[in-house]
Amino acid sequence: MPSRPKKPCSIPGCPNLTQGRYCEQHKHREQQDKAERNRYYDEHIRDQKAREFYHSKEWQRVRQAALMRDNYLCQDCLEEKRITPADVVDHIKPVRWFWHLRLALSNLRSLCHAHHNKKTAEDKKKYGEGRVKNF
Template sequence: MPPRPPKPCRKPGCRNLATDAGGYCPEHKHLADEALALRRSAQDKVRGNAAKRGYGAHWQRVRHLKLRRDPLCAICARAAEVVHHRDGNPRNNASGNLMSLCRECHERLHGRLRTPHSGPNPC
């Protein structure tokens, strides 16, 4: 893929060029990082903590048992790190609803990752 063409920095008054996806030159990149931290902080306040979302002590026990029972990713057979709810309901911890996955396959299922596996067994 060709490199990103340089564009003017998003910082008002800055005459530097930026090739970073955030739109800031190296001198003002910290502004993009600060803005991202603020957005994430606001989102965390809205969504609540893990226990409120259904991932409390009971879930931790269920997750541990599932990973011990099925230590390999159900999609690519790499080491599993995550237990996925097939129906998306974090309170439905029935064994048929749970799936052991590696982090890459889990992120791909949720649409947060679009790159292929770097390992020998692509999903």
């Protein structure tokens, strides 16, 4: 299969052609753009209380305990008879709606990224996407 045709680099005035957004010379801009988008999202969109919670020592301690309990393996993959490392600790009952269960080990489940995305989509259907203003 032929590769995609090259297009001009996204930096104005750059004569280089690339298959991505930026040429090799300006590739570092991609990480800078992503960091800036994340910073904007954190400051203006993300829920401040939830952000503080996920950076707290209490959460880090309970998260580590959940991973250790689950042997650092995705629990949904295990049910499907597959072994996949867990990279996310998910709240079974979402923190937005069940703030009081945020540190309950019984409300935590270690998941791989794919299963976490699937679970989050199911939660959005079940609970809605809106924010809860007061926890």
